[in-house]
Amino acid sequence: MARFLNKTTKQQGLPPGTLIFSGEQKMEQPLIRVMDFNLDKCSEREVDNVEEIAEYEDTATITWVNIDGVHEVDIVEKAGQFFKLSALLLEDVVNTGQRPKIIEYEDFTFIVLKMLRFDEKSGKIIAEQLSLVISKKFLLTFQEQRGDVFEPIRERIRSGRKRIRSFGPDFLAYCLLDVVCENYIHIIEVLGEQIEDLEEELLDDPKKELPHQINRFKQEINYLRKCIRPVREVIARIPKTENATIKKHSFEYWRDLQELAVHANEAIDSYRDVLADHLNLYHTTMSTKMNDIMKVLTIFAAIFIPLTFIAGIYGTNFEVLPELHYRYSYFIMLGFMALVAVGMLIYFRKQKWF
């Protein structure tokens, strides 16, 4: 599959807003979890049907509905009808190759971005699309699969932290996005350490595989960049939305989050530069090594080729070859050869060739 594009399994020319799941199905049974809380109380349950959450509608509590598994378009569609979401929005939810974006509607703010996790076991980055619908009283989140990075947030809600219990769905959304961005930073950190470790290898004994390894890191970094870069603008636009879903008092938090995203982007750019430098250094090291080898060849060849030639002359079988018959010829030849060799060594040394 082309890496920088999501496979458009959607048949071309379908009416806009047609819900067809595009992506890889990552879990079996979708799961709907509801947390309903205010300063005083907090209830938590799993429901089978979106309609069941109607009971929370007219209360003064904050309700967080989290749906794991967007491949079951029926559930997404029902949620859409329940929350009166537009068809295009739902299409974005089920089409898991979205570019991070924010769309402001009259009654809610829609945010979609990539949630990245580093799986310590496999050493791989797990990417998953996270969609948030922030309304005045509800927060609706869609994930592709069960298992997420939000457990600490749930714990904070359960343990009755004042701010998260009372500040509304926008603050809850901020908390989720904060964890998502912290994971970005964490992943860049892990990759970054691996990249910086390459430098020692470069200085010691660069292997042939290094360029391929560097290239693979580059692709990882480019993938991260593709996921994270647009997030900066998305977050920057959150406090500028004009509907009433994002409250003024949380502006300081959003600005802080934006700083985090800027930080992540700068780190990514720095590592791109480092990788380019690594590759350059690899080439320099390899060519220096090659030059060393070539110098040895040159010196050996340049010294022995003329000597061998001299020996060759006295190996000829001419009847008349006067030198052959002098007594000290052989020793004179050896001496001359030594002289030539030493002379050339001195010359090469003077030229700083070795």
Added chain:
Amino acid sequence: MARFLNKTTKQQGLPPGTLIFSGEQKMEQPLIRVMDFNLDKCSEREVDNVEEIAEYEDTATITWVNIDGVHEVDIVEKAGQFFKLSALLLEDVVNTGQRPKIIEYEDFTFIVLKMLRFDEKSGKIIAEQLSLVISKKFLLTFQEQRGDVFEPIRERIRSGRKRIRSFGPDFLAYCLLDVVCENYIHIIEVLGEQIEDLEEELLDDPKKELPHQINRFKQEINYLRKCIRPVREVIARIPKTENATIKKHSFEYWRDLQELAVHANEAIDSYRDVLADHLNLYHTTMSTKMNDIMKVLTIFAAIFIPLTFIAGIYGTNFEVLPELHYRYSYFIMLGFMALVAVGMLIYFRKQKWF
């Protein structure tokens, strides 16, 4: 023909608005198809003459007039007179090397862009200029040849989809542009997969032709970029037009379409980077391979050249060459040679040369 410019067959200095077809004629007989529909009914016919569509003028229906073949300037001119289009606009229609653009007139919006299709049979990209004139009641489209990607749209009209039947020419235009952009994505996807497939070849056994192949992909990508990049701005400007042809309620759709165009552009840029990386990797691989070969030469030469020299010395025919007459001379020489060879091998090994 220069690839990045359309041949200006138009004679220089002609008055602006002179209609002269510039491009390659791609079909024989132009074809005018009319679809007239509203929520209740839908009629479809081919007409020989643009004037025949006058009958649809005063009805409350939406009329889509599609003209295949712009090389017949007469027909274009008649259509222009009928719809009261300006001469410069018509010149843009028949000059098939236009940069994608949007021009806002008082009564209609004019959009011109490239329609790209991937021909599965030949594996080639087919490019064709598509011009749209959106008025309040008509949608007029010009194509260069018969056969297009709009059949699913026609099917949706025929099958009586509510939105497309009732939302007006601007929504119809959106649907057409949506299909065009989906085709952009599809083509980038196909090219992208081919480009990513090169990587394996790079790792396995890069052939000499690879750089030329990469170059050809680069030209394809550059051509795509030239076609698609301006489309983003064109689409971004559609909802900002101030005449009444683009209705407010469709703004969400246009924004969605713009996301698609941004997505396409980002993917193109990513693949440009990937191609550059591929070329670098190719060079690295080739130079690594060359270095390996050179090392073998060096080691062989550096070892055997001195040995051959020694043999050469004892091949000389000096009358007085004492070593020749000792009994074990030959074996001592062989032993010494083995020593030299092994010593050098150890030295080279220590230098990590092989």
Added chain:
Amino acid sequence: MARFLNKTTKQQGLPPGTLIFSGEQKMEQPLIRVMDFNLDKCSEREVDNVEEIAEYEDTATITWVNIDGVHEVDIVEKAGQFFKLSALLLEDVVNTGQRPKIIEYEDFTFIVLKMLRFDEKSGKIIAEQLSLVISKKFLLTFQEQRGDVFEPIRERIRSGRKRIRSFGPDFLAYCLLDVVCENYIHIIEVLGEQIEDLEEELLDDPKKELPHQINRFKQEINYLRKCIRPVREVIARIPKTENATIKKHSFEYWRDLQELAVHANEAIDSYRDVLADHLNLYHTTMSTKMNDIMKVLTIFAAIFIPLTFIAGIYGTNFEVLPELHYRYSYFIMLGFMALVAVGMLIYFRKQKWF
């Protein structure tokens, strides 16, 4: 002469507005041509003295005064006095190394740019500075030499085309600039074809001169870029002028012209990229070829060097060299040599060295 700067023959520190012709004189006798026309009539004459055009001043006709040859500063100065042009403007006219620019005055708009022509005979680009002064009733143009690309425009005026006869000096200026820009496109096209033709040579049999040739094309393209890039902004600013010389009804034309300039600039940038790719491809091709040659050397040397060494051993004249006396020694040696050679060939083949 420095190519990217015009020789400032002007003595430094002179008062601003001092008229001193700077450049190369390209013709002998300046020529003043006047076309005076409205919808009904059109007269055309050559005058010796700018003052003679005073007679056209109070008529309701459009008057185009074209002066070939700006090296005769007297004439320029007189024209300046007649039309009440500022001293700095006149300095720009006679100093033929101006950057393209537009200056808006109260009563007229001043535009200066490079007029490029491709001389089919010599295959060279001829550059010449064109200055336009657009007032409400006059169009005053200065060229460096006789012969221009405006003949078709004159023909259109003579043949009584309605628009050009009635739309005013700004439309006439637009027509002239349109021809100038069409010539830009034409030149880029010619250069572009030559550049694209290089690719075949690159694939077939790249010659040593190719890099120099590519460099020369690059300089040409850079020169074009220097001339044409600012023109885009100049044209973009024309319809934004606030004096009354540019009429509103012609805005569509200027926008069309701007598209042409944008097009030219994009084509130039594309060809710069193509040239860079060509140079890369040349280097790749050359190094691939060199590698092929080096491989042959390596294989020959690596195979024959050890064999020659073996022969050398048996060429020694040791008294005691037992192998020499066995009957099949020679044949065994030949066989062993063949074995070594074949073994090495197989090894090299396995390594995919040839």
Added chain:
Amino acid sequence: MARFLNKTTKQQGLPPGTLIFSGEQKMEQPLIRVMDFNLDKCSEREVDNVEEIAEYEDTATITWVNIDGVHEVDIVEKAGQFFKLSALLLEDVVNTGQRPKIIEYEDFTFIVLKMLRFDEKSGKIIAEQLSLVISKKFLLTFQEQRGDVFEPIRERIRSGRKRIRSFGPDFLAYCLLDVVCENYIHIIEVLGEQIEDLEEELLDDPKKELPHQINRFKQEINYLRKCIRPVREVIARIPKTENATIKKHSFEYWRDLQELAVHANEAIDSYRDVLADHLNLYHTTMSTKMNDIMKVLTIFAAIFIPLTFIAGIYGTNFEVLPELHYRYSYFIMLGFMALVAVGMLIYFRKQKWF
């Protein structure tokens, strides 16, 4: 540790504003120093507890509270309560990996940046985070460790300079930032001289370690860039704050400071360019040297290989080899060899190979 990111020791998902020190603890016991002064008097003391500074609160004096050591979060927290600072601000203070930034609050302006010092002894750059809270009457500064570059400022306060004693906390903050920026310039200067010194080494006798050295300089420069680049915008935004903490009369000073930051950034960019040029020059020098060596090999080999071949022919033991028996054969052979050698030397010379 990844160099371009600060280790987020903070556990993910903690509530925003949780104070956990992240960084390396650089001193043992935090130190709180208070300077309280106006035009007439100046008192200076160390306090153990932030609350003790309450006595300065209602006086008309300017109070500078400097806290060395932010790893003791208790003290930071208390200071935060005393000055009524927001939790997020305090989090920024203790998290020592902040990007330089400025945040405007209602009653104070918060600035955080890196303070760099060049340690003359170790030749190393010491980086430390400096946070400033500017209110109308207080200036609160946090540093990571004891020892700073502010002693001259303290001396100016003690010695009763008029401006610093009377202009308020914003002018004091300006003085501190001025010293910080002057240190930036100083460090760039020191690095810059070292970088420029490399050039001579490049011309004389470039060593193999040079690329690694250049790479290390590049990393230093990149680190400086990361620290200093955002400072420019931070300083530019100071005079644009709208709360009353930055007084109008000091605008000229801030602009001057901004010039300094711009200057530092330009110098950094220049040195990045210089390093890139150095690396290029190193490669050029090395390849020129290698070429020289290869030429010697080529000339030796090309001359002696054919000569050795000739000698080889007459070293064969054919029974019938007529030349061997002519009297002058040997001398003719020697003469012929000399001819070949000289001929080749002349040819190579003509080709300008040596």
Added chain:
Amino acid sequence: MARFLNKTTKQQGLPPGTLIFSGEQKMEQPLIRVMDFNLDKCSEREVDNVEEIAEYEDTATITWVNIDGVHEVDIVEKAGQFFKLSALLLEDVVNTGQRPKIIEYEDFTFIVLKMLRFDEKSGKIIAEQLSLVISKKFLLTFQEQRGDVFEPIRERIRSGRKRIRSFGPDFLAYCLLDVVCENYIHIIEVLGEQIEDLEEELLDDPKKELPHQINRFKQEINYLRKCIRPVREVIARIPKTENATIKKHSFEYWRDLQELAVHANEAIDSYRDVLADHLNLYHTTMSTKMNDIMKVLTIFAAIFIPLTFIAGIYGTNFEVLPELHYRYSYFIMLGFMALVAVGMLIYFRKQKWF
């Protein structure tokens, strides 16, 4: 000294506005020259003391005070007191490493930039800081040393040119800056010609020193760029100042001057590109030459190595070596060798290796 930074001899942490000369003292005794003129009269004198110019204060004349030598801070300070200049401004005057800038004060406009002169004798560029203080009636200029490029301006004043005598200090300042910018152009021209001359050398016979030479030109160009680039913005901001020192009627002149600065910057950028191309071309040329040399080696070696091997075989001393005894063996061997050699030459030729 670090080239891209001025040595901050100023002790760090000094109060802002402390006047300490930083730079290299370039003359001995400062010189104060006063020109006082209006349309009718013009007086010119040297004064020892700034206070002496008080007499010109209340007259209606234009007074130009030029101070050569800013290392004598006393004089600068006195001038500052006399003209009521701010301390920071004076600091900028004596600190000769300023980035070009413009600062607008209530009663005067302050401009500082680099004045570059090409010393024809030494072939070196002489740089000097020029500070201008433009008030309504005075123009105050500071230079680092005696000798400047303003003599033609003085001559124009003396000779009674109308505009310069009557237009005020802003016009006088424009005249000075015009000369300064013309000198920029002149220097770029001289450098540019030298750079373009390198091309011929590149084509003919590139020497080893060329890359170093190119590097030196690059540094010169970078230095020019650093000096000239900010001047463009400085000049662009002059007519936008809001105090009354820059009169409206001179706007056309400033715009003309800005064009000159833009021109200079574009030329600098062009030459940077040319230098990069030169370096590339040098590398291409060198590697082409090296390839040629290597080819000769390869062809010689590949041909003679097998031949020598054959000769070696028949040089062995085996007792049983049948070929040695056939009558035509020797000639057959020679023939075979010729065949091999010719065969290989044909093969190499076919491969287009020479």
